[in-house]
Amino acid sequence: MACDRASDVAAYLDGELDATAALAVEHHLESCSACAALLRELEALRGGMRQSASYHRADPALRARVRAVLDEAAPAGKAHMPQWLRSAWAGAAGGVMATALAASLAFFFLLPAASDVLVTDITNAHLRSIASEHLIDVASTDRHTVKPWLAAHADLSPPVADFTRQGFRLVGGRVDFVDGARAAVTVYRHGAHIINVFAWTNSEGRLPQFATRNGYHIVFWQSGNLAFCAISDTAVDELLELSRLLKEMSLPDGRE
């Protein structure tokens, strides 16, 4: 009954597989009913833990006590990181864990550590854009305005189009930074949701397929030497649809 690919299914659900390995699992799921059933159960568990189980929040009294404790604590001056923390972090950075993993699992690839940084970067950029005034540098629903503006300011010319008919209204563009490099951001509105589509030059080619961070879904894809990612709090299916529309535009016969 149990299939020996069961651990792949969990890693797939957890967004820990690279695009190739994720695709292989998707193919496998089409033909293996045991793994398909396992995936449904794991998704039900996840739904239960996120929606039914208690998420314990700090009450205001604790928040106030923490602030009082911080007020009392003398300014630390040259504070030192405790030894256990320093070594844990150095270990993480040095890829000690990755080596341990490679030994334990040879048949699929975990994403490189860099993708963690990337996901954090993009989530932070998205949060900044929706929390501040800096969502849009150039406000326009006309791709003939947004595209040249991005080309001039971000040195990139990603596909830009208004997909109002398909539910994604182009609202503008801005320049942001991803992974220390300049990125062209196209901003869409889908119902009440803002979707940021980042594009940046990436010749290394290794991207995660998708990720979820702080409740935001992120879908990645690569087209030529450009990496793309769409991030929003909308459903992941909607992001995949937008990415499909944009990918079609990059095809040789796609209309630009």
Next chain:
Amino acid sequence: MDDRRRRFETQALPHLDAAFNLARWLTRSDADADDVVQDAMLRAWRAFDGFRGGDIRPWLLAIVRNCWRSARADSKRRGQVALPEEHMAMTGEVLQFTGPSPEASAVRSSEGRKLDAVIASLPEEFREVLILREMEELSYREIATITAVPIGTVMSRLARGRAILREKWLGDVESEAHHGVR
């Protein structure tokens, strides 16, 4: 408020809920979770200069977990020399599973309460990885760093924890559904 404090307020304090949630699931008691979180935030504040940027939440949660483990080790050590009554009180406090308040229970589904009880009954090494993965949505790598084990161990603990949950929670949900039909 000086600059360092302001940075701590804007970077670390927004994750107080995440810190409390982890502490609450580890200690299984509101009072113990309060103590652990206060201790952890103070340690984080002292170690803040050593934080090298990136996502602060896993860094903070690692401190929370470490505070819980050292608090528990302390109470065990003290427990060995404590008077019988004190010893009872102490272990009683640590082991007691304090459920949600009655008001909270009234509006929560029985399914949620049951799931809470099942999660609380999991051995700690499975409970912590499940909380970090499913509630905090951390990556295997981040969980490995927080729990100080290799990624392979994180994966096997997740698998084991999920298997127990499936059996104890989904199994019951399904059998209840069958009873309902009959």
